[in-house]
Amino acid sequence: MEDRVGDASARERLNDLWGDRTPYDRDGQWPARTDECYADGISPEGVQRWVPAASLLHSNGDAMDIAVAGDRIVGVRGRPGDRVNRGRLDIKDLYAWQANHSGDRLTTPLIRRGGELVPADWDSAMTTVADRSRRLLDEHGPGSVAFYTSGQLFAEAYYTLATIARAGIGTNHLDGNTRLCTATAGEALKETFGSDGQPASYSDIDHADVIALFGHNVAETQPVLWMRILDRLAGTRPPQLLVVDPRRTPVAARASVHLATRPGTNLALMNALLHELISHGWVDHEWLGQHTVGFDELARQVADCTPEWAAGICGIESAEISHAAELAGTADRLLATVLQGFYQAHQATAAAVQVNNLVLLRGMLGRPGCGVLQMNGQPTAENTRECGANGDLPGFRNWENTDHIAQLAEIWNVEPLQIPHYAPPTHAMQMFRYAEQGSIKFLWISGTNPVVSLPELARIRSILADGQLFVVVQDIFLSETAALADVVLPAATWGEKTGTFTNADRTVHLSEKAVDPPGDARSDLDIFLHYAAAMGFKDRDGQPLIGWSDPESAFEAWKRCSAGRPCDYTGLTYDLLRQRGGIQWPCTAAAPDGTERLYTGGTFWATPGQCESYGRDLITGASVEETEYRALNPDGKAILKAARYLQPHETVSDDYPMQLITGRSVYHFHTRTKTARVPQLQAAAPRVWAELSMQDARRLHVTDGALLDITSPRGRIRAAARISDVRPGVIFVPFHYGYWDTEALTRPGPGAPGTAANELTITDWDPVSKQPLFKASVCRLEVATTAVDDR
Amino acid sequence: MTGQAGLRYAFARVQRGEEAVTDHLQRLGERHRDDHEIHHVARDLSTWSRDHLDQIAVAAAGHDIRFDHQGAHPAPIRHLRETVSTLTGRRPEPDMRLLEDLRDVCLAATEVSLAWEMLAQHAQAGHEEDILELAGRCHPQTLRQIRWCNTMLKTLSPQVLTSL
Numbered sequence: 001m002e003d004r005v006g007d008a009s010a011r012e013r014l015n016d017l018w019g020d021r022t023p024y025d026r027d028g029q030w031p032a033r034t035d036e037c038y039a040d041g042i043s044p045e046g047v048q049r050w051v052p053a054a055s056l057l058h059s060n061g062d063a064m065d066i067a068v069a070g071d072r073i074v075g076v077r078g079r080p081g082d083r084v085n086r087g088r089l090d091i092k093d094l095y096a097w098q099a100n101h102s103g104d105r106l107t108t109p110l111i112r113r114g115g116e117l118v119p120a121d122w123d124s125a126m127t128t129v130a131d132r133s134r135r136l137l138d139e140h141g142p143g144s145v146a147f148y149t150s151g152q153l154f155a156e157a158y159y160t161l162a163t164i165a166r167a168g169i170g171t172n173h174l175d176g177n178t179r180l181c182t183a184t185a186g187e188a189l190k191e192t193f194g195s196d197g198q199p200a201s202y203s204d205i206d207h208a209d210v211i212a213l214f215g216h217n218v219a220e221t222q223p224v225l226w227m228r229i230l231d232r233l234a235g236t237r238p239p240q241l242l243v244v245d246p247r248r249t250p251v252a253a254r255a256s257v258h259l260a261t262r263p264g265t266n267l268a269l270m271n272a273l274l275h276e277l278i279s280h281g282w283v284d285h286e287w288l289g290q291h292t293v294g295f296d297e298l299a300r301q302v303a304d305c306t307p308e309w310a311a312g313i314c315g316i317e318s319a320e321i322s323h324a325a326e327l328a329g330t331a332d333r334l335l336a337t338v339l340q341g342f343y344q345a346h347q348a349t350a351a352a353v354q355v356n357n358l359v360l361l362r363g364m365l366g367r368p369g370c371g372v373l374q375m376n377g378q379p380t381a382e383n384t385r386e387c388g389a390n391g392d393l394p395g396f397r398n399w400e401n402t403d404h405i406a407q408l409a410e411i412w413n414v415e416p417l418q419i420p421h422y423a424p425p426t427h428a429m430q431m432f433r434y435a436e437q438g439s440i441k442f443l444w445i446s447g448t449n450p451v452v453s454l455p456e457l458a459r460i461r462s463i464l465a466d467g468q469l470f471v472v473v474q475d476i477f478l479s480e481t482a483a484l485a486d487v488v489l490p491a492a493t494w495g496e497k498t499g500t501f502t503n504a505d506r507t508v509h510l511s512e513k514a515v516d517p518p519g520d521a522r523s524d525l526d527i528f529l530h531y532a533a534a535m536g537f538k539d540r541d542g543q544p545l546i547g548w549s550d551p552e553s554a555f556e557a558w559k560r561c562s563a564g565r566p567c568d569y570t571g572l573t574y575d576l577l578r579q580r581g582g583i584q585w586p587c588t589a590a591a592p593d594g595t596e597r598l599y600t601g602g603t604f605w606a607t608p609g610q611c612e613s614y615g616r617d618l619i620t621g622a623s624v625e626e627t628e629y630r631a632l633n634p635d636g637k638a639i640l641k642a643a644r645y646l647q648p649h650e651t652v653s654d655d656y657p658m659q660l661i662t663g664r665s666v667y668h669f670h671t672r673t674k675t676a677r678v679p680q681l682q683a684a685a686p687r688v689w690a691e692l693s694m695q696d697a698r699r700l701h702v703t704d705g706a707l708l709d710i711t712s713p714r715g716r717i718r719a720a721a722r723i724s725d726v727r728p729g730v731i732f733v734p735f736h737y738g739y740w741d742t743e744a745l746t747r748p749g750p751g752a753p754g755t756a757a758n759e760l761t762i763t764d765w766d767p768v769s770k771q772p773l774f775k776a777s778v779c780r781l782e783v784a785t786t787a788v789d790d791r
Numbered sequence: 792m793t794g795q796a797g798l799r800y801a802f803a804r805v806q807r808g809e810e811a812v813t814d815h816l817q818r819l820g821e822r823h824r825d826d827h828e829i830h831h832v833a834r835d836l837s838t839w840s841r842d843h844l845d846q847i848a849v850a851a852a853g854h855d856i857r858f859d860h861q862g863a864h865p866a867p868i869r870h871l872r873e874t875v876s877t878l879t880g881r882r883p884e885p886d887m888r889l890l891e892d893l894r895d896v897c898l899a900a901t902e903v904s905l906a907w908e909m910l911a912q913h914a915q916a917g918h919e920e921d922i923l924e925l926a927g928r929c930h931p932q933t934l935r936q937i938r939w940c941n942t943m944l945k946t947l948s949p950q951v952l953t954s955l
Contacts (some may be wrong), residue, residue: 050878140954141953141954143949143953143954144949144954172949422945422948422949423946423949426950429827429828429830430946433825433826433827434950436825437886439950439951439954460910617935617938617939619835619935620832620835620836620935620936620938620939620942621828621832621939621942622935622938622939622942623942625939644858646835649831649834649835763827764827764831765827767828767831767832769846770828
């Protein structure tokens, strides 16, 4: 590979994942620290151009500049003036730009002919795609066409895709892989606050005195945010951490209270914490009375949920629960954060909503150091949600509100009936079910790799390999999924295209094109525009449905759609983002500098006319009717919603005595399509492993590095044992390791053991958010061989 | 005791009705294992009805009313259904049977809802606080079962019906 980072410079950060400390005091400003990384032989003086961008391989939205020399990307540097990261970068962003230069990038469209994918030009590829979708529309209607997109494109591409799907095709089947990462965050916010929208801000880290992290291994999922917390911990008046995680993560190791709960029991724990808050009077009743509804029902629901009751279910001591409740209940400034340990676990939305309830009971919202951050996992997942490419409608509009549909119809200049609003937009897992049954006959997958990332991979492979389903895959490499496609469209990646992306605390950055994409690869936006032109989508006056032609005009179109909604972008322009760096939405004429915190006055986007959703039953997922919502919440207050703990659907047995949870490593992103092509990251974590406790290792005679066969009711994988501080009875397996870098390409080779964690995972999703539950399976372990892993 | 025959009638209605709901939910969950949300939530919701049956038996006994508790399907039939469902999981035709089975649950639960209404009305008129509390605990869950069926029908039927 050309333009490689030198080994010496790489080792430095690989051995020191979060870099040097820059301590600061509570309410102080987080000091800047500029992280940078260049190709061997390049110094900052040798850089010809600096092109602004933001980080790609997590949701943190760290501002950075791409270094260009000789029309090649030669390095990256954090931007010290930016509010999000103040110059810092994590190891993935320091090194992963090298993957742009990989020799195996897709550079030309491919069409399947005689069973083989063969190179083609853009016109024939797009004609093939358009002809097939047009024929299906004529013969089977819009319900036969579906789109499954990503949390890694830009806002401009999502909004264009949403316009194509909703108003052009008129299909209800558009969702993102955000379903796997952020669906519960969005749903929990809708249930509590009436509408999506992150209440708090990363800057609340600077002010909090207790930070409670629920299923959020921030050290590995958002390393730069963890640097901010580490710098507070190193300063005077440091915050205390409360951590809920079955593993002793780097975050748990720094916690005042670490609750290593049994997987599947989050709701029981949360109900007990709320019980303790209420029974000790750690409740701001005056604030609750003014700004919320539902307290009596919540108090009734948790009345019996004592720490002793929850301790038995969660497998921890009741004193630990009481201690945790006291920490949260007596904090002066409580900041709560939530991620996949809750979102991908049993009763996901119900548990995440109780975290909202925790801060609401304490009246801790909309002030410095107080609030809740319902996180996400991908760089532009927030844009997928805002733009309606995620199984919601653009601008957080409510599919059940005819006024909201009328607004969209006016914006797109189409008949309201053209926009499907007869049922909630179809979620990804249901789309794959419709494809399995044959009623979806065309599936366009952009920027995601379901053949490794969805649960129960044998099933997913069989659906995508079925000859009845026409599969289009738009990606930058020949992924496991692309290898099964009928047409492959080569895409440009970060640094090769321009667009905006918005992080988990609503900060919008402009990421600009630094170099040309390789070969004939095109930006996602250009690909969608090409398709729209080939399909000839028209509005009701016979004019082109899509009136924009480049990133900036697409951004202007999206701004019009966002106007008057919580995610209002109308005060932003490309020029302003160039001048100022990251700005938080809503950004309007009334709030030209953006908005640091939502709900500062205790007012919400929750009146029946404003809200994005009337809500769902937290146990069954059944929709709440508009009339019920009007009766419950006529004044648009925050809603305290309660739910009862249920037994998980899959429980341990003699055959499958262990619980399986999957997750991320700091070295890799998703299915490693980029990070495995980065020598430093791949060398740091080259192959799959399984973490188990010392107790289980002794019991099963497992030594560190031994190869384990892990079997679930769905399949089997082989992984190297890593003895760690995970809760006894629980196995952790990272989900990154698919097959594109093996001979078999899409699946385990003949006789070869599987490596993808999702061979094992159950197909089950939260009935409220429809997020698949990757931390809800059972399995058993057998030692495959005692040979020690060579790493 | 005045109104004992009426009480017996109303109890019998909720008892038989909850048995039918349990039965239909169980069948729904077993037949549609490949519609995973249906499979899992139907099983969760059938535990509500089973729990109602236990509570009904206790409350009715307190009023000298006893039922033969039939229980759920015997295991061999359940197993057969599971096998059939697995074999037919991948059907080319749209899943009309799912809509039909959801409709059956919805109708059965609606019938129980009316029965709970009647039982609660008897309790109001007859000052039977224990029965009033029983209905207050169980009837809302019946309504949630109905809403769930309605939501799933609303969500799934457009795709099934337009692809026929």
